[in-house]
Amino acid sequence: MNLIGWTLAGACGLxxxxxxxxxxxSARARPVVVGGCTAGVGVAGLLAGLGALSGEVFHARLPALLPLAGVQVAVDPLSGWFVAVIGAVVAVAAVYGIGYAGHGHGPSGRGVQAVLPVFAVALxxxxxxxxxxxxLVLWELMALSSLLLVVAEHRVRPAVAEAGWWYGVLTHVGFVAILLGLVIYAAQAGGGSFTDLRAAHLSPGVRGLVFVLVLVGFASKAxxxxxxxxxxRAHAEAPSPVSAMLxxxxxxxxxxxxxRVGFDLLGGATRWWWLIVLAIGAVxxxxxxxxxxxxxxxxRLLAYSTVENMGLVFLGLGAAxxxxxxxxxxxxxxxxxxxxxxVLNHAGFKALLFTAAGSVLRATGTRDLDELGGLRARMPATTVLFAVGALGAAALPPGNGFVSEWLLLQSLIHALPAGGAVTAVVMPLAVAVVALTAGLAVATFVKALGVGFFxxxxSATVSAARESQPVMLAAMGVLGLGCVGLALAPAALGPALSRAVGTATGTPVDVVRGGVILRLAGIASTMSPLLIVVAVLVAVVASAALVRLVAGRVTRRRAARLWDCxxxxxTVRMQYxxxxxxxxxxxxxxxxxAPQIDVDITPHAESAYLLARVAxxxxxxxxxxxxxxxxxINTARRAGELGRVLANGSVHRYLAYGFFGVTGLLLVLAVIR
Amino acid sequence: MTIGGLLATAGQVLLVMAGAPVLVGLMRQVRARLEGRAGAGIAQPWRDLRKLLRRQPTTPTGTGWAFRLAPLLLIGTSLVLAAVVPLLTTASPLDPVADLFAVVGILALGTVTLALAALDTGTAFGGMGASREMTILALVEPTILVAVFSLSARVGSTNLAAIVTATLHDPLRVASPASLLAAAALLVVVVAETGRLPVDNPATHLELTMIHEAMILEYAGTDLALIEWASAMRLTVLLGLLASLFLPWGIAGTSLTALPLALLAFVVKVTLLAVGLGTVEVFIAKLRLFRVPELLAGSFVLALLAVASSFFLA
Known part of the structure; x- marks a missing residue:
């Protein structure tokens, strides 16, 4: 057993x-102890992932742990990338959760706290x-434990229960699809381990069927x-640290x-599969x-932004x-x-944004942007951290989202000389989608930051908001520093990235090189986020100095009223x-x-021309x-109601059902045997 | 990084700083003459700037750091753009730092800081301007990036120096359908990004029509001077970028001896573009805000055709 093995075992133990x-x-100590253990699980995952990314491999078989098939675990650089990302998010979100769950606010109940480490380790x-x-076992464990965490606050808000229903049903639709796909695959391959699957020779039809089935499942999870x-629904209604983990x-x-399934196991050499993935991602x-x-x-805004970012990721996967x-x-x-x-950048800024949103929710009691505002003065640290996350989510330089979108655009733009007519049609459209998405993301996060925090x-509750506790701020600070690091020094990840990509495609390529300036393999484009920041800062300082020099002492500011015509x-209500x-x-x-807009005009009692109120x-x-x-849903409900007609409580009728059922079955068997 | 490139880049930044207000003055003067007015002369924006730089900036009630930092960030991003974009030379030491995507990003960053400052004031005007500016920014983005696609696909790089040098080596490329369509698309983008007619009217202060002016309504004194200056610089850099991408002749490499010629060529090209733009603006009215997406959709189709023709006609 090497480092990876020990850390994974440690994660299970913790x-x-x-x-x-x-x-x-006791209720007082519970969030701290459980949060500490969960954070430990996350740190262990991070270490295991980093170990795998540095070139270590791990493989273990534990036949006694699960009946019939046993448990097989393997960590290669591709798994390592995801284990590390997930571990890091879990660790920080768990620490944040200690502050969030304390003082009787949020999910500090026994059941919820007991599920949290299970969810973390399954992830x-x-x-x-x-x-x-x-x-499949781990996947379902993760799905069920996350469902319990999503519905943690179901007594507080009725919307939580509804979110739970939607999540429970759709995650199981996805699970069934993955189950079917992988079981068909394993049956055809003659073995359930990934090594068997990789070596299997399947007919193109079966491969296509397996791919479509697992695509449905994985798309529902993403x-x-x-x-x-x-x-x-689920990401908005779950407690905020859980939202960050989800x-x-x-x-x-x-x-x-x-x-894993598309590239590594199935080999990924069929174009139509990936065109579907690309189209789903773009939409x-x-x-x-x-x-x-x-x-x-x-x-909800942040949750929809997750849909967007996963769409971009799938668009990139499709292109790849x-x-x-x-x-x-x-x-x-x-x-x-x-x-x-x-995936990594999104994990960084989205965890930061969700934790910051959680702090806002705790401090003000509302998630409605139309009631927020003015938090800049009341929660200065949270505002700055949210701004860092928003910069990443808006994919503007020098945010961390910009770097990965830059790489994605570079790969899409330089496809023309290589590909055929399909690439020539698809890639410009893909670039346009990425561009429009980036533009709308800028508008979205200007709104979130400008309306929510500036x-x-x-509303009155917002005026009384206070900055959140040091534990929460520290967790968010770590995430903020992580985002800044990812934004300024992406080239440091080059070797790890190349190893993970090499595992998936089978051909090791040194994709991203360079130190301060980012260089790509085979493409002459270069970019340096760090130097852009330095250049802008130098220009800002120089112009500030210039203004000081020219204007001299008049640069002292004078307080003034807002322009009010x-x-x-x-008034406050006049704000956008x-x-x-x-x-x-x-x-x-x-x-x-297709928005639904209702304008309700109530005229004055005396005259129809005078308006009393407009809603x-x-x-x-x-x-x-x-x-x-x-x-x-309506069809299912109607079917259910029809079923009620069949079962009216008469014993004679039930006996008749049984009789005719058995006779029918025997007849069928007699014919086909 | 060569000494020549460094000096040329410094000269380029100084030229944009000094020339941008003159360019705005020129466009106003062209417009005034065509409308039968005497006009204030091309140096008027410089006089305005000098006056504003001697006035105190204000801090309106309830505004915070976003409001105070925005003018500095806006001018900072504009200066970086002036140094990155090949206007006089293709040997800028900053060229490998920011490619065309990063240039687009830095441009958007400047706009975003201003929109956040406008929201920070908490007035209806600020919100209105920010909301409209962000809508236009979002809709302009696809056109820009697809046009970038058509320009850089054959070069194999999105770095500006590489694109401009490739055009210099193969002059016929400028007359190709891909290049012409991309030029038309980018011209619309420049008009939209710099807030000129028919997307926004820089001369209006009517709340129903204004976008950029609504965002900067609360600024005064040195702050306003910085914003006006930065806006003029953005206009100059974007027109210069257009000239360098589609008419790159005269631009200098690393040698200092070619600089005077490059300077002359740059001034002539940008003056011609500005006079042309100013002339066209006399004959058109501002579009309704909700007709602007149609204009931008048109420019997007042009950009898409540019990519398609660069593949299918090549």
Whole structure:
């Protein structure tokens, strides 16, 4: 057993300890002890992942642990990348959770706290599974434990229960799809371990079927359209540290699964598979960010942004697959590297944004952007940290999201000389999707930061907000530093990234090189986030000095009233809200969003021409949910009601059902045998 | 990094700093003459700047660091752009630091700081300007990146020096359909990004129509001077970028002897573009805000055609 083995064993041990501790410790000590154990699980995962990325490999068989198939665990650089990302997120979110759950606020109950370490260890271990049965057991353990955590606050808000239903059903639809796909695969391959699957020779039809089935499953976990409907509900309604784990760690497993099965096991050399992946990714990216751009619930906005980012990741995966299938390994490696790096960057900024949103929720009691505002003065550290995360999510330099989107765009743009007509049509459209997504993301996060944290408070509870506790701030600070590090020194990840990509595609390529300046293999483009920051800072300091020199002493600021057109000071209600900020975009994308707008005009009693009051209400429902799921739910309900007619309580009728059923079965058997 | 490149880049930044207000003055003067007015002369923006730089900046009630930092960040990003984009020379030491995507990103960063500052004031004007500016920014982005695609696909690099040098070596490329379509698309982008007609009217202060002016309504004194200066510099750099991408002749490499010619060529090209833009602006009215997406969609189609033709006609 090497470092990876010991750390994974340690993670399991700490998780067990956490569960026991949650059940026996007092309510006061519980969040600290359980949070500590969960953070330990995360740190162990991070260490195991880093070990794998530095070139160590680990393989273990534990036949006694699970009946029939036994447990097989293996960690290679690809698993290591995901184990490390997930471990880091879990560790920080758990520490944040200590502060969040304390003082009787949030999920400090015995049951919830006991599930937390289980969820953490399942998350960390899923990428380490090396056989179909181990993978499925861990996957389901992760799904069930996360479901329990999502519904932790179901007594407080009714929306939580609804989110739980949606999540429970869709995650199991996905699970069944993965189960079917992998079981068919294992049956055809004649063995359940990933080594058997890799060596199997399947007919193209079976391979295609397996790929489509696992794609459905992994897309539902990553929250891609049209299987995304659970995500904005569950991620918004879960307690904030859990939201961070779901949105920054769990969705990544959908990506991992598709890379593992699609590239590594199935070999990935069929173009139409990846064109589907690319199309789903593109649609999800656009749909997710459009919904986020018009959202007014802060956590829902962040959840839709997760849909967007997972869409971008799948778009990159699709592009990598297309390049792989058209035999351009350098581009495939670059696109895959962009994908993996975006998974990491997204995990960093999304965990930061969700924890910051959690702090806002704790301090103000509301997630509604239309009621927030003015937090800059009341929660200065949280505001700065949210701004760091928002910069990453908006994919602007020098945010960390910019680096991975830059890599993705480089791989898409340089596809023309290599590919055929399909690439020539698909890649420009993919670039346009990435660009529009990036533009809308900028608008979305300007809204989240500008409306939520700047300006003046829009409601009384917000005016009384206080900065969050040191534990929470420390956890967010670590995430913020991580985002800054990822943004400024992405080249440091080059070797690890190349190893992980090499495991997936089978051909090791040195994708990202360089120190301060980022250089790519086979493409002449260069960029340096660090030097951009330095240059902008130098320019800012120089211009400040210039102004001081020219203007001299007049640069001292004078307090002034806001411009009010001479009509008295503008009130708080005159500020732009999130709804009004998103209104132009909502009008531009009217056909996609289809908002329901009710304007209720009450005239004065004396005259119809004088207005007493005007009420305006806007609701933007999820169109996919409305058009796809409502009919399914209605059909299921009607079928259920028909079933009630069949069972009216008469014993004679039930006996008749039994009689005719058995006779029918015997007849069928008599005919076919 | 060569001494020549360093000096040329420094000269380029100084030229943009000094010339940008003159360029804005020139465009106003062209417009005034065509409308039958005498005009204030091309040095008027410089006089305005001098006056504003001697006035105290204000801190409106309830604003914070976002409001105070935005002018400095805006001018900082504009200066970096002036140093990165090949206007006089292709040998800028900053060229490997920021490629065309990063240039687009830095440009957007400047806009975003201003939009956040506008939201920070907490007034209806600020919010309105920020919201409209962000909408346009989001819709402009696809056109820019797809046009970048068509320009850089054949060069194999998105770095500006590489693209410009490739065009210099193969002059016929400029007349190719891909290049012409991309030029048309990018021209619309430049108009939208710099807030010129028909997307935004830089001369208006009517709340129903203004975008950029609504965002900077609360600024005064040196702050306002910095913003006006930075806006003029962004206009100059973008027009210069357009000239360098599609008419790169005269631009200098590392040698210092070619610099005077490069300077002359740059001034002539940008003056011609500015006069052309100013002339066209006389004949068109501002579009309704919700008609702007149609204009941008048109430019996006041009950019997409540029990529398609660069592949299918090559």
């Amino acid at each position: 998780a067990g300890l956490g569960v026991v501790a949650a059940l026996v410790t 960390v271990l899923v990428p380490a599974a090396a056989s179909v049965s181990t993978f 929250g891609l359209v049209p299987l995304h409907v659970w995500l904005p 949105s920054a760690a769990m969705v990544n497993l959908g990506v991992y699964g598709l890379i 999800s990216a656009l749909y997710g960010i459009l919904q986020a751009a018009v959202a007014r619930d802060l956590k 697959g297309v390049f792989h299938a058209s035999a351009s390994p350098a581009l495939a490696a670059l696109a895959l590297a962009a994908t993996l790096l975006h 300006a003046r408070p829009r 001479g009509a008295g000071p503008p 809200t999130a709804t009004s900020f998103g209104e132009p975009l909502q009008r531009v994308f009217d056909d996609v969003l 305006y209400q806007r609701r933007i429902a999820d169109r996919v949910e409305h058009h796809l799921y409502t009919p399914i």
